[in-house]
Amino acid sequence: MDIPFAGVIFILGAAIGSFLNVCIYRLPRGLSLITPSSHCPFCKTTIKWYTNIPLFGYILLRGKCRYCHNKISFRYPFIELITGLIFVSLFKLYGPTPACLIYFILIASLIVVAWIDMDFYIIPDAISLPGIVIGFLSSVFILNLNWLDSLLGIALGGGSLLSIALIYQLIRNKEGMGMGDVKLLAMIGAFLGWRSIIFIIIASSFLGSIIGATYLMFSKEDSSKQIPFGPFISIATILYIFFEKQIINSYINYF
Numbered sequence: 001m002d003i004p005f006a007g008v009i010f011i012l013g014a015a016i017g018s019f020l021n022v023c024i025y026r027l028p029r030g031l032s033l034i035t036p037s038s039h040c041p042f043c044k045t046t047i048k049w050y051t052n053i054p055l056f057g058y059i060l061l062r063g064k065c066r067y068c069h070n071k072i073s074f075r076y077p078f079i080e081l082i083t084g085l086i087f088v089s090l091f092k093l094y095g096p097t098p099a100c101l102i103y104f105i106l107i108a109s110l111i112v113v114a115w116i117d118m119d120f121y122i123i124p125d126a127i128s129l130p131g132i133v134i135g136f137l138s139s140v141f142i143l144n145l146n147w148l149d150s151l152l153g154i155a156l157g158g159g160s161l162l163s164i165a166l167i168y169q170l171i172r173n174k175e176g177m178g179m180g181d182v183k184l185l186a187m188i189g190a191f192l193g194w195r196s197i198i199f200i201i202i203a204s205s206f207l208g209s210i211i212g213a214t215y216l217m218f219s220k221e222d223s224s225k226q227i228p229f230g231p232f233i234s235i236a237t238i239l240y241i242f243f244e245k246q247i248i249n250s251y252i253n254y255f
């Protein structure tokens with residue numbers, strides 16, 4: 001892939017990242033994704049098209065609203081940046097194939113899920129439930145994943161977390177893991193098949209305990225504070241998409 005072409009793919013990805021920012025802000029607040037056009041969250045002034053260009057707009061405004069001078073969160077350019085980089089990396093790995101597009105759609109939904117979960121401790125059904133159906137249909141008809149593999153992925157993804165959640169609830173008598181995580185993992189299983197779920201559960205629990213413990217150690221907040229699990233599931237899934245072959249090979253070597 002030559003540099004100008006990679007640049008075009010990056011800009012396309014960053015523009016979609018800009019739309020993901022809109023979804024992250026508006027979905028959990030029950031706002032329309034289409035209207036009104038982007039505006040400053042503080043003074044509500046509509047953002048001019050040239051300052052709405054991904055990344056470039058943020059740099060042009062030096063991270064401040066042009067009208068009320070309130071700081072624009074760094075997450076906006078950050079999400080645009082990672083979405084662009086992920087699109088380029090997927091394209092490099094899969095080329096112009098349907099798989100590239102489907103994995104991009106999956107990762108884009110995971111980015112939205114992870115940030116909404118960090119903000120509100122919820123994973124919207126509006127993403128995970130249609131995601132289960134879309135995941136199943138696309139793995140069977142486009143990715144040539146065996147239908148049983150996808151179906152087992154849904155069952156294992158939903159079932160394993162559901163049982164962990166129920167056991168936890170039984171022992172600790174409080175909800176440790178939300179049903180949102182259960183539906184999210186079922187969706188991922190639909191896209192990636194049952195083998196992915198084993199890795200994703202192990203990797204996300206590992207990441208979650210390390211990062212969670214570090215966070216609690218250094219933050220002043222009390223330790224009963226809930227830590228969202230969606231971001232860890234999302235990171236583990238992205239790792240799986242990029243390193244699937246290596247991960248499956250290490251399973252085979254291990255067993």
Ligand SMILES: [Zn+2]
Nearest residue numbers: 040043065068
């Ligand atoms: Zn403003």
